[in-house]
Amino acid sequence: MGILALTNNKNSIEPVRHGASARHAKAAVFDFDGTVSVIRSGWIDVMTPMMMEILLDLKSGESEGELATLIREMIWRTTGKETIYQMMDFASLVSARGGRPLDPREYKKMYLDRLWDKIVGRIEDLKQGRVAPAHYMVPGARHWIEALKERGLKMYLASGTDEIYMREEARLLGVTPLFDGGVYGAQDDLASFSKKILIQRIISTAGVRGEEIVGFGDGYVEIEEVKLVGGVTVGVASQEPACQEVDEWKRQRLIGVGADYIVPNFLEHERLTELLFSQ
DSSP: OOBOOOOOOTTSOEEOBTTOOOTTOOEEEEESBTTTBOTTTTTHHHHHHHHHHHHHTTOOSOOHHHHHHHHHHHHHHHBTBOHHHHHHHHHHHHHHTTOOOOOHHHHHHHHHHHHHHHHHHHHHHHHTTSSOGGGGBOTTHHHHHHHHHHTTOEEEEEEEEEHHHHHHHHHHHTOGGGOTTEEEEEOSSTTSOOHHHHHHHHHHHSSOOGGGEEEEESSHHHHHHHHHTTOEEEEEOBOTTTTOSBOHHHHHHHHHTTOSEEESOSOOHHHHHHHHHOO
């Protein structure tokens, strides 16, 4: 299986690894934020400034540009993991610069409070029925999820967002019934859930081999974990919130961790079906 030349049409499917096929897939694992939902679109633009403010106060001698690069790379490495891991890594950045870091749970609360200010209007729009759920979904996501379910795949939804929040957001988008394998999010007990744990659970309890899993996500973690067990992956490298074109920064990093295909959204249902299931 060879790697194709990496040319990028910003609004179409990009095959990265020639012949990567999910025709024998029995289970599909979807990330939630940025893959199905854009309710939390812009979260990086909330997390980064918060971290920047704290690091700048330490006067380490690093420029804003250097710190921004450091923070963005740290966020990328942990995107898809439970939010607390990003805050644990951030606490290490503070400590390494001579600061006295807060408990990571305090940083997480600071971040979630700021994020809530950004997204509360979106949540209320959905609760009050002022907008259709599709307004806050990656284009084509519902149709694609329904198509996979109709093919007989067991469907799983997983998120690094706290389960209490992502379950409510999935309910507001009306996608919960589509995921017959379950809807999973971050727990206070870090040992009780991760995407790695979920994938191992699918293999051990659902009669599914690693190569029979197809994964969809916009983050490092879900792509890497599905690839580690031999599955096929589709990286969702969207420019949010419109999700009409590929974000080049996301694209490069998703390819770097093994994405077999890159998409900006799920609108090209027929071609994606052909690429994944007809080879």
